Amino acid sequence: MTDVCIVGIGIHPFGRTEGRSGLEQGVFAVREALSDAGIAWGDVDFAYGASDAAGNPDTMVEQLGLTGAQFINVRNGCAAGGSALFSAQMAIKAGEADIGLAVGFDKHPRGAFDAKPAEYNLPEWYGDAGYMVTTQFFATKIMRYMHLNGISRETLGRVAAKAFRNGAKAPHAWRRDPVPLDVILDAPMVSDPYSKYMFCSPAEGGVALILASEKKARELGKPIVKLKAATMRTRPPGSFEVFAPSIDVERGGSATNIASRDAFEIAGIGPEDIGVAQLQDTEAGAELMHMAENGFVADGEQERYLREGWTEIDGRLPVNTDGGCLACGEPIGASGLRQVYENVVQLRGDGGARQVPGNPKTAYSHVYGAPGVSAVTILER
């Protein structure tokens, strides 16, 4: 099996772009990634594309060129982008192809996602009663976690404040203005304990990554960024997921626990070896809980971590260096790939004002989505 390298990256700025469809934002990102890799669309053997609400990714070929390339559509909740990347690297690892594309894009209407019960194997009354609301799940999950692990609401605020500070330094971010901690804490509540600044919003954007076998990557002469591990896992018994009319008394692990454990095992390194991490931060508490679920801290340690600035860009483990979902917004299909894009930028040393100091050698990404799927990647230069 060959190692898989990321040889080209492209992004369409996240946020709101009137007059440009989600698919067009994806095409924009693909053209950037091709140019970054120094190849043409005709060199790409196959593609995996992710979108939840902005059309079938394979129809991009009408704009990219009718080369006959294999193009598979992926739909996997918020983990769709991560799933597309996972699938694409498998094809190269297996020796089926030398150059592949993982692309994700989306464009959502304003307001919260409006999921339908039938799409999640749930009875209609559950939606009628007002429970098909993702924010409820996130709020109840952190409420329990804070209670058990002594996490303060101020720490939630610190996560959001850091996100907006970092987003201000990322050209592709949507929210580019820092927001002070007291404004975050005192803002109108959306779902307790979260105020409006503690949740990300559905948004728009596109990201493309060109993958190549190590041999091909060396031929292209690009800086070598290896995809040491890519895992995608579903949930175990006793997990607590989006849209759950009931949960098991006997508590268990999470999809993230498994995806993370397996990724570290495949990469042959541990959490202490990671130089920069992008963790799913649908809301402020998710970043905290995912720090623990991915093995970077013990439950409850986040209180001290955040107070002492360990997740800042110049901290012990910088987390969500481009502002994460809180600052970038969440276009479902593109979100997981944005994390990997940001990690490649960091490993190449191209982060500008948000560059992690000390030339990080390893980078970690984690995306989580309904109804309980997680995808993890570990990059190494």
Place this chain on the structure above:
Amino acid sequence: MQPIASGLFTKDDPPRLIGGRDRATGRIVFPCPPGDGFEAVPLSRTGTLWSYTIQRFRPKSPPYAGPEAFTPWALGYVELPGETIVEARLTDVEFGAIEIGMPLELTQVPLDPDAAESVAIPAFRPEGASA
């Protein structure tokens, strides 16, 4: 008040929630899924609050079928010991008085409190609170 769906409550007075016991594993879930894999079981009327939040904005319709006029409401996950943890409205309690671990008992609330004939949804209230 008619329940929001059939198969959620027993005919007892006061009613209990109907869960489903997985015939293969013994795992209990709510509501009872259709099909032969699950056996309907009445659940405990009392439990403790496992977690909660306050819904501060009107959920999107569809699927939400509640009133147009919106008043924030509390919801929680209630642990029915040894059975399962169910999601339901919280009622007869001030938002500020809600605490994880508080003892609760099953009741029902109208989905639309102002309607002449609203459907009823499962809810829990502090144990001993009057209706």
